[in-house]
Every structure is written in structure tokens, then in C-alpha cells.
Amino acid sequence: MVTLTIDGREITVAEGTNLVEAAAAAGVEVPTYCYHPGLTVVGQCRICFVEVEGMPRLVTACSTPVQPEMVVLTASKRVREARAAVMEFLLENHPLDCPVCDQAGECGLQDYSVEHGLDSTHMVDERRTNPGRERHLIGPHVVQNQNRCIHCTRCIRFTTEISETADLTMKSRGNHSYIDTFDGRPFDNPWSACAADVCPVGALTVNEFRFRARVWHLEETRTICPGCSIGCNVSLGHLNGVVHRFVPRENAEVNGWWMCDYGRFLAEPLNDRTIDVPLERFGDGERRISWDSALAEVARWLREAPKPLVIASANMSNEALFAVRRNLVEGARMDVIVPVSEGETRRIKNGRGAWFSSNDAHPNSTGARHLGLAVADAANLESYLRDGTGPVLVLDAHAHPWLASEGAAAISADRQVAVLARYRTPLVDAASMVMPLASWAETDGTYTSSTGRVQLAHKALQPVGQARRAWEVVFHLALELGIEQERAVTPRILFAEMAAEVGAFSGMTWGRLMAEPGMPVHEEVVGVG
Amino acid sequence: MSDPILLRARGLKNSRSLSTYCRLGGYSALEKALSMTPAEVIEEVKASGIRGRGGAGFPAGVKWGFVPRDTAKPKYMICNADESEPGTFKDRELIVVDPHMVLEGIALASYAIGANTAYIYIRGEFVDEAQILGKAIAEARRKKYLGEDMLGSGYDLDVHIHRGAGAYICGEETALIESIEGKRGLPRLKPPFPAVVGLFGCPTVVNNVETLACVPHILERGGAWFAGIGTERSTGPKLFCVSGHVERPGVYEAPMGITFRKIIEDLCGGMRGGRKLKAFIPGGSSAPVLPADLIDTAADFESVAQAGSMLGSGGLIVMDETVDMVWALENLLAFYAHESCGQCTPCREGSDWAVDIVRRIHRGQGRQGDIETLHRIARFASQGMTICPLGDAFCGPISSFLEHFGHEFEEAISKASSMTAKALPILPVQSDRELFGL
Numbered sequence: 001m002v003t004l005t006i007d008g009r010e011i012t013v014a015e016g017t018n019l020v021e022a023a024a025a026a027g028v029e030v031p032t033y034c035y036h037p038g039l040t041v042v043g044q045c046r047i048c049f050v051e052v053e054g055m056p057r058l059v060t061a062c063s064t065p066v067q068p069e070m071v072v073l074t075a076s077k078r079v080r081e082a083r084a085a086v087m088e089f090l091l092e093n094h095p096l097d098c099p100v101c102d103q104a105g106e107c108g109l110q111d112y113s114v115e116h117g118l119d120s121t122h123m124v125d126e127r128r129t130n131p132g133r134e135r136h137l138i139g140p141h142v143v144q145n146q147n148r149c150i151h152c153t154r155c156i157r158f159t160t161e162i163s164e165t166a167d168l169t170m171k172s173r174g175n176h177s178y179i180d181t182f183d184g185r186p187f188d189n190p191w192s193a194c195a196a197d198v199c200p201v202g203a204l205t206v207n208e209f210r211f212r213a214r215v216w217h218l219e220e221t222r223t224i225c226p227g228c229s230i231g232c233n234v235s236l237g238h239l240n241g242v243v244h245r246f247v248p249r250e251n252a253e254v255n256g257w258w259m260c261d262y263g264r265f266l267a268e269p270l271n272d273r274t275i276d277v278p279l280e281r282f283g284d285g286e287r288r289i290s291w292d293s294a295l296a297e298v299a300r301w302l303r304e305a306p307k308p309l310v311i312a313s314a315n316m317s318n319e320a321l322f323a324v325r326r327n328l329v330e331g332a333r334m335d336v337i338v339p340v341s342e343g344e345t346r347r348i349k350n351g352r353g354a355w356f357s358s359n360d361a362h363p364n365s366t367g368a369r370h371l372g373l374a375v376a377d378a379a380n381l382e383s384y385l386r387d388g389t390g391p392v393l394v395l396d397a398h399a400h401p402w403l404a405s406e407g408a409a410a411i412s413a414d415r416q417v418a419v420l421a422r423y424r425t426p427l428v429d430a431a432s433m434v435m436p437l438a439s440w441a442e443t444d445g446t447y448t449s450s451t452g453r454v455q456l457a458h459k460a461l462q463p464v465g466q467a468r469r470a471w472e473v474v475f476h477l478a479l480e481l482g483i484e485q486e487r488a489v490t491p492r493i494l495f496a497e498m499a500a501e502v503g504a505f506s507g508m509t510w511g512r513l514m515a516e517p518g519m520p521v522h523e524e525v526v527g528v529g
Numbered sequence: 530m531s532d533p534i535l536l537r538a539r540g541l542k543n544s545r546s547l548s549t550y551c552r553l554g555g556y557s558a559l560e561k562a563l564s565m566t567p568a569e570v571i572e573e574v575k576a577s578g579i580r581g582r583g584g585a586g587f588p589a590g591v592k593w594g595f596v597p598r599d600t601a602k603p604k605y606m607i608c609n610a611d612e613s614e615p616g617t618f619k620d621r622e623l624i625v626v627d628p629h630m631v632l633e634g635i636a637l638a639s640y641a642i643g644a645n646t647a648y649i650y651i652r653g654e655f656v657d658e659a660q661i662l663g664k665a666i667a668e669a670r671r672k673k674y675l676g677e678d679m680l681g682s683g684y685d686l687d688v689h690i691h692r693g694a695g696a697y698i699c700g701e702e703t704a705l706i707e708s709i710e711g712k713r714g715l716p717r718l719k720p721p722f723p724a725v726v727g728l729f730g731c732p733t734v735v736n737n738v739e740t741l742a743c744v745p746h747i748l749e750r751g752g753a754w755f756a757g758i759g760t761e762r763s764t765g766p767k768l769f770c771v772s773g774h775v776e777r778p779g780v781y782e783a784p785m786g787i788t789f790r791k792i793i794e795d796l797c798g799g800m801r802g803g804r805k806l807k808a809f810i811p812g813g814s815s816a817p818v819l820p821a822d823l824i825d826t827a828a829d830f831e832s833v834a835q836a837g838s839m840l841g842s843g844g845l846i847v848m849d850e851t852v853d854m855v856w857a858l859e860n861l862l863a864f865y866a867h868e869s870c871g872q873c874t875p876c877r878e879g880s881d882w883a884v885d886i887v888r889r890i891h892r893g894q895g896r897q898g899d900i901e902t903l904h905r906i907a908r909f910a911s912q913g914m915t916i917c918p919l920g921d922a923f924c925g926p927i928s929s930f931l932e933h934f935g936h937e938f939e940e941a942i943s944k945a946s947s948m949t950a951k952a953l954p955i956l957p958v959q960s961d962r963e964l965f966g967l
Binding site: 041042043044045046047049056057058060063081082085086089090092093122123124125126128150151170172173174175176177 | 696713718866867868869870871872873874875877878879880881882885886889896898901902905908909910912913914915916
């Protein structure tokens, strides 16, 4: 450990820490552009100048490691003058098109020019432009506007160091250099939109999010990605009840600062909803019924049948699966399966440079296993439905790709099928009872990643229409079945009950999950998943 | 004038051949050095006080001493022949006249630091020179002056030629190293310095051609002999490349400390056409310009620094009274704006901005406040604001031109004010033209 003084505050940090991080630890923000904690240090934007007593010249904080007894000034007159000059250099050729720039609101140039820049510029000459590279789709997801580029090379370093694909490169030289794809090929790697994340200005933006919302209007909710079992930490940006985007959230142990494009673009489909009230099949058509009638009807089927079939989902939270286990498996002695499917392999590099990969298409199949629920692949799922008799309760119509197929609809031809769904599938169209299911963004819940890390996803939105969350529906059914008593139930309460009852979650509390970046499951059960 | 040392073979027939070089006593220093320890070689070079001839003037022996002795990593010696500073052409002369002198210097330096591989990074435009060096290396290898088991001493040295692709910045040692590694020629952050982490992450020494050409003479005749030439702190002979408005431009050898008046009037035959000297740049185009009245300055590192410039590479650019200093600065700045690598902000943006302003002044569209802006650029793109010295290289000329010839800029601006419209029209950018069908 090294003790030094930054702006009069004494601070002790680990050896090898650079001055940007040390200052942050002391509560002092040093502006940076080219510096990114997940990328190598190049020290080329020159905005992070600080004064170190005893050194004749200003030093770049990003490339200067701490030394014992160092006395650092981050806001001396010299530093402020130099920063203002660097800001002026950076803005000299910048188009200043903030009103039409999608980065506005989360732009390093905006933030620091207010804080550190001059009020005006000495620049009166024509600005540098890059004709043809102003609205340039360089890949499927990334739009380039080279005029706004400040040549920090973060995007290039991202593609060489993190994605290891080296798609982006700097072409030409000096003031006329520009970012381009290597060999002019499309910028298409599985993490390409992260290049837009690391871009501190509006030079690279995500095509799908462009002009959807001003970022300062967005509400950000800390959640995790539902795309696979890795469980990348993300922020969900939403506005007026509409989900607009996922952006990765730092978690050095899981996803570093990154996420894959597949996961990122799962945000918008969360808005898909065609079913917002319970529907009952009525002759050739459907009619709206109340939740109470729907639940009473479904409970009556389940009660009357000797062995009803229940299909849960590996996309459901641990709390919902725990409610299934306690009420339906243990309480009502039903035969519940959790269908899981193999997806394409997703990969992500964490903050320590280690790759995680997963071909498990569900965010919580590990949690389902830890809860002792029976998991089934597509063939098992099909034979389970075909061989079984009696009514079927599908707790999530979107739990498995096979459930979305025509084959699934055929199985429900001559029996009672109740389905919870967000939008229509052949199975929904054939079901006798359809109930609106809340989306991923509409419930709090914990999910267990394939590495055995329990992480908390916060609720971003209220459920649309009459949609209910899976744990809520299971609890209400249990009430109808007489298994549960009327009482207050929330995910937090369910989690506490689960932690007391299920070994994998022992010792965990909801409060700690809110504060910590995920907690590993209890050692004894790591092998179970 | 004393007998030339570095250019002793100039004018001789077949001066480049190994036999000529050996006839003049060549490779005897190598034979002598191979019987000494590397530490003794370094001591001898330190004693000579020789300072780097590439521009920075760092003592070569001290530089060699920085290389860690006890490392398992290979060490590399690089000869910097990327002579790209405008107004400098001494290294080319050395290679063309006496390539073996350079090679012997490389061999000695490699032996001193314990390198078994040496690179000659030669600028891409030097096509003939690269061939000359290639031929010389082959000759020397045949005679066992290079290659495996040199002169039966058990010491091996491979010398490779690496041709640059035409970037000025690759003359900067870390950019040069990046270029040899096959990357874009961008200067590295220092520290670590190349002596510790250089080529391929290994200890590396980069020396200028002229520095290395001095080394055989130091070893042969002793450091004390070398230190006796020139001034106390700038020792040895120096090549001066004189260009511009003199009667006989070219490369001249003279001891350090000779005055610029002597170089211009005695060596070069005076000003062209008997015109009056207006200004001279003493050390390659990045050195600050000096006015005519400083012509009696001595050409050594200290005296030139005291006069407000730097000896640099010894590229003396002479300007007579016909030169428009606004045009001259524009010319220089255009070069630096073109050659800035674009890595760090102040240099990338400042170099281009400065040339825009000076060009506008030169074209009669100068504005009030332009000179202040130029001063501001010069202040904030130099003195450690950038990773490498290219920032200083273009800011030195700006400051010095404004200091000594500011009146020419003011005159141009005051003439312009009456001609220029008060506000320039705002032109639509190209993409908007397409967008609005203009």
C-alpha cells in the first residue's frame, strides 16, 4: 500500500494504482477521455494532466503510478490552464452539433467543457470534416460520425484487447486520421456495440438506440441481462413505461464493462405485449375474464385432475421458482418440469481478462437445478406433454423455443391448457385460458448464473395492463388451492424464506444482494448446477 | 581547418569499399575493442563526452550505461538512419561516403551493450543508401567483421536493415521501435525508456548514424583525444548540413564550437549573390530560428541553447533578405501538420490549427488576435504537453518567428484587415449539400 496526498487529502491505495484511480478513491474526479479502466493506458488525450510537486512538468494522471509521499494537485492554476487548453484543442475541430447528437447527455466533451473548458474559442477557421463519414453505418449496430471523433482510440483498443477481433483501426495520419474498419469490412463482432459504449463522444453511437430518447430523460434500473446464463450486469434505460436499451454495468467478476450484442438487443423486445388481460377460450373466439375467475377456473382443473402437468421456466427468478417448488411441487404434489434449451454460445470477457462462455439460453437454469426442480430438454418436454394426461399449466409460454412451435399447439388440442404469456404464439392461440405475464423488466428477482453467482435484477416498470408476475400467479393459485394463507408476499420475503430453506442460498440476504455485485452460492451445492 | 575525421574518405575513389576503409585504418578499433570488456568500451565512450548527434544531445556513453547488464532478455542496438528533419542530410552523406564507418560504430556499440542483433532503421526514400549499406554488410560479413564469431572473438552480431515507410515521426526513437515491430509509428509513453523496455520489450539503444560513426575514432584514438576536440561540454567533430541561400550548400565537417559566421562565410563561401543574411535555423527545421545578428554564436549545444535555439542535428538553414518570414513559417508548419502522428491532442489539433492561421495571414486574411492564438498554441502544445517532442518541434518555430519577426506578421495582418470581410460566410458542409440537394 502507498500513502499519498491528493488535493490535501491523504489517501492510501494499492501499489501500482494510477493517479486517476487514486484521485477517485480520494473523492476527486480527474477528467479522462482516452483512459478506460478496462483498456490499456495510452495517455494521449492529455486531459488528465495533474501537477505533482517536485516534477517540473505536468504529468498525465492515467499513466503515472502512485509513489509514496507524492503530493498531487489536480486543480492548481497550471493544471486548470492546461486542461482548458486541451479542451480547446479537442473542440477546435468538433462540430458542436450537440442538439442533434445522440451522445448528448452522456458526452465527455459536454461534461468537461462545462467544467474545465473556456467560455469561447479562438478558432475562426474552417473546421475539419470527413465527408462521407458523418452518418456512416460501419457495422450492423454502430454508426460512425467521424467529425465528432476526438481520436482517443478507445474503440480501437476495445477491438484489439477485449473482443480480440481487431476490426477497427486508425487510418491516415495526424489531424486527418480517422477510425475505420480494417480492410473496409463491416464492423461486425459479437460485442460491436461496446465500441459505442466506450466512445466518450458521439463519434460511435448504437444504431438501434439513435434518436429514441434523450439520455437525460431515461430512467436507469440496475438489472442483469436475460440472454444467457452468464448474467452480465446491465442498466436498463426506460422512459414512460417503454424499455429503450441495455447498457453494460461494471462488474469485474462477471462481465467487466462489456456485454454482447445479442444480450443488448434483448431490451427492446421486452416491450412486446399483445396480451394484457386474462382471456378464456369461448367457442371459436376468446373473451375477457377477470383474474379471479381465471385463477378459480384453473385451480378447479388442477384440483380435479389426478396428475396435472406444470411447465415452469428457467427464465423465472429464484423466488418464482421457489414459489413453484413450495406450492406446486411440495404443496400440491404436482409434476413440474423446467424446460431448458441450448442456444448459441455467448462469450464475455470479465474485468480480469478471463473469458466466460455459455450455451445455456436461460438466465436461471442453474437456480432451477439448485432448487431441485426437474429440468427437461425439448425431447423430454414433448414426451412429458404427450405421455401425460390431464390439464396443463404453462407458467411461461416463452420459456422454451419448442413451446412457440406449432407442435406445442397441437398437444393442447383436446385438453385444458392454461398459459401465461406476453404475446401470441400458436400455443397461446390454442390454449383454453390465457393470462398476461409480466416481463423481465417488471419484476424484482434474483438469478443464479452458470458460475453459481446469485445476482439481483431490479424491477424497472410496473406491469402493463393486468399482467402479473409469475411468483404472484403461483401464490394466488396456491391461495385458491388452499395451500397458502392470505399474507403479504414480495420477492424479498420469498427470498428470505428461500434462504432459510434451500441450502444454495443459505446466508444470503436481499439487502446484501442490493449492495454487492452478486454473491456466490453456498459451497456445498456448487457442483449441483 | 583540421583534417576531416568523419568525412576523411570523401573524394577518394571507391571510398565505400571495405578495402579503402581498411586502408584508412578501418575496423582496427573493432579489433581493439573485442579484446576489451564491454564496460571498458563504455567507459572510453563516456570519457570522450560524445553527445548524441540526432538532435537531443544526450551523452551516448551514459545512454549505453542505462542498459541493464544482468537481464535474461536479448538486447538490441538500433542505428537511427531515418534522417527526416528538413534541412538535415549528414547521415546520408556518411552512408554514401563511408558506410563501413557506420557499421563499425554499430558493431562497437552492440558489443558495448551486449546486443547480438542490430537494426539499421533507414528512411524509405533512401533507396540507394539502403543498397549501399546492404552491400557493405555483405562485405563485412565475408571478412568476419560482422556475423557469427566476429574476428574469432566468439562474439556474434547480426545487422539487419529495416526500411521506413516515409513518416517523419519514425525518427523519434520509440516510434521507430514501434515501426520495426510492424506497428503504426506512434511514439510511446515514457517511462519506461527504451534502454529498459525497447524493441520487442527488450533493452534497446537507439543511436544516430553520426554518433555511431564517431565511435570507431573514439576507440581507436581514445576518449581523451575526442574530448580535446570542440568545446568543454560539446566534444568532437560535428557535421553541419548547410542549405538555403549560401553560395555552396552542402555537408561540412568542423569541430564543435565553430561560429555560424565561419560556417556560412568560410565553409560555404558566403551568402548567395552577396545578399544580406536575414535569419538562420541552426539545427534542423524544428530548432527555433535566430536572427542575423546572432551569427557569431558558437555552434555547440550550450552556446546555441543560450542564444535561444538548439544545435539539434546541425542542419543549418540560411535565409537571406528576400525571404518572407510568414511564408517561411507556413512552409515549416505545413510540414509538421502533415507529419504529426495524430496521437495526442495538442499536437494533432494544434499543428493543423497553427498552419491554418499562418496560411490565412500569408494569404492576406489575417485577423486581430491571430498572433495571440499562435502564442497560445505554442504555449500549450509544447513543454511536455505532448508524448513526444514533435509538439516542441512545431512550437519552437512559431515562438521564435513571432519573437524575432513578429513585425512581419503584424504588418501582414494590418494590411489584411482592410481587405477581409468582417465575417466569413458560413458554408454548408458537404453532407448537408447532399442532404438538401444543394
